Amino acid sequence: PQVVAISPTEGAIPANTLRLYVTFDRPARGMVATRDLRLVDAEGRTVDGAFMDFGQDLWSPDGRRLTVLFDPGRVKQDVEGDGDSAAPLRPGLSYTVEVGRKHFHYRVTPALRTPVNPQTWGLALPNAGSREALKITFDREMDAALLRDQLGIVDDQGGFQSGRVTVSASGRAWCWRPNHGWLPGAYRLVVGSSLEDVSGNRVGEALDHDVGKPDALSQGSVLLFKVGPRVVRQDAGAC
Structure with a gap:
């Protein structure tokens, strides 16, 4: 091999x-x-x-x-x-x-010892009616394997959407392309509690924190976004 x-x-x-x-x-x-x-x-x-x-x-x-x-x-x-x-x-x-x-x-x-914070991520939104990819960029290199199953898209009715995930070689960009065209409306990017960066830090919890010091519980997170017509696209990095 x-x-x-x-x-x-x-x-x-x-x-x-x-x-x-x-x-x-x-x-x-x-x-x-x-x-x-x-x-x-x-x-x-x-x-x-x-x-x-x-x-x-x-x-x-x-x-x-x-x-x-x-x-x-x-x-x-x-x-x-x-x-x-x-x-x-x-x-x-x-x-x-x-x-x-x-x-x-x-x-x-230098070592990275801070929790993952989805509020720092960049989103490049697709246009309604298209099959363009939703692109997410991160402030650090993420665990590439976990990116493939710890992020998901949910519509405003709570239904998980089917699509194809691509992760950039650098681990700093995630792309999700729907199997069908985007309908206009509100969506949620759901972040699983097991998502980590390459240093093992999770959402709300650094892997390496002071012993005895309270730390936020590792938990998932949700980012809200809307898909509509004539969205100005921004480069989110290659996937």
Whole structure:
């Protein structure tokens, strides 16, 4: 099996990135394992214990996507070391994830420790009567796998709408194209409670918060929007 994609995509990722998704061109369960991945620093040294070993790999039902977790005890502050001292990724440095013959390069930015806030998202609305996509842009890179099943469209009668989801390679844009033309009226974008960014932060709840400090319960959210004629379209990023 050959690696065809990795998420987060190549580029900059937060120091507390929680997981990677490695996608293969065909089922790879039983032929590839988490232990086959290496995290290498800019000096070519392997970062020991960077990935969590559950004793059983986390595969998608079709056996093509492997989920690899950075050790949460090292990602979170003050668990296995003072502050971020145990973190496998350090801000300002560069790393390479090696999967077989594939090398994916990352530059590490400061950790992201704030809850997801849907009120910061941008919406580019479609026109009534069209099958144009509703486009959502995010203020951070989101978990690409969760974006596919944690967002939904509901009409003003409470009925979930059927359509096709596309997620940008960067994880910063989500597009939803209806199976039928948009009817004019009010709609809701429903955000599931399990939606996370790449650092495991959810709506109203940061993964890494002060022990004993009350935090908002992880809960879903709803964004209201209306579809009408002659909407001025704005670029929401590629999907």
